[in-house]
Amino acid sequence: MLFGYLFSLFDMTQVALPAWLKISCTVLGGFGHAVVLNETVDLLFREKSFEIRAGDRTSEEIFYLELVELEISGPGTVARGGGFIGGGFGIGGAIEGIAIAGILNALTTRYKVHTFLTLVTHMGELHLHHGGMEPAALRIALAEVFVILRRQDVGWMHARRAVLEEQRASMLESEHESLVSRLLKPLHHQSLDERKGRCPNCDARVCRILCNRTIHCRREPACP
Numbered sequence: 001m002l003f004g005y006l007f008s009l010f011d012m013t014q015v016a017l018p019a020w021l022k023i024s025c026t027v028l029g030g031f032g033h034a035v036v037l038n039e040t041v042d043l044l045f046r047e048k049s050f051e052i053r054a055g056d057r058t059s060e061e062i063f064y065l066e067l068v069e070l071e072i073s074g075p076g077t078v079a080r081g082g083g084f085i086g087g088g089f090g091i092g093g094a095i096e097g098i099a100i101a102g103i104l105n106a107l108t109t110r111y112k113v114h115t116f117l118t119l120v121t122h123m124g125e126l127h128l129h130h131g132g133m134e135p136a137a138l139r140i141a142l143a144e145v146f147v148i149l150r151r152q153d154v155g156w157m158h159a160r161r162a163v164l165e166e167q168r169a170s171m172l173e174s175e176h177e178s179l180v181s182r183l184l185k186p187l188h189h190q191s192l193d194e195r196k197g198r199c200p201n202c203d204a205r206v207c208r209i210l211c212n213r214t215i216h217c218r219r220e221p222a223c224p
Contacts, residue, residue: 019044019051021141025117025128032124034058041128045145052126062121064148069120076134077113148187
């Protein structure tokens with residue numbers, strides 16, 4: 001039952017959708033994916049999958065069911081200074097580290113955002129540098145992806161269900177049924193363009209997260 005529920009969340013016929021988030025990255029390394037060291041690739045995140053697009057050269061779609069791990073790290077915004085130095089484990093690691101250090105130094109301007117993404121898939125892994133958002137901001141932007149990964153983790157789902165069963169005697173049956181229903185409820189996708197929040201300038205307007213009005217807000221009417 002649980003396996004059937006998990007796989008029902010990822011209907012493979014629903015991937016021809018516009019990307020709700022697109023970020024550009026520089027390839028630092030990896031294995032198993034058709035990317036080239038130091039080239040720029042776009043990651044396009046959709047409801048059921050994401051795409052790795054290297055301009056017109058190549059494009060690869062990966063379902064979230066194939067995404068084993070997504071890690072975001074890095075120092076965030078740094079000032080140009082001492083630069084990066086190469087390093088690693090063993091001779092091969094040192095050579096690779098030195099090559100990556102050269103890429104990062106070339107990317108560094110007076111102030112630069114250094115955010116690193118590691119994507120582990122069924123086919124391989126990919127290590128990327130992103131200079132558009134700091135790690136915390138990117139983690140928030142990709143919250144939906146992390147929720148998907150957590151909910152498709154059979155071990156996590158079994159553990160949460162076990163907690164509810166263990167506490168069943170301490171609650172009303174209707175409460176238990178409600179909690180189980182919420183745990184198993186399919187996710188409702190919401191694009192960034194649909195998500196709203198309070199204006200950071202006036203704290204009065206409600207606007208879309210991606211709205212440009214907040215840059216020059218004069219208490220204009222709320223976004224449509």
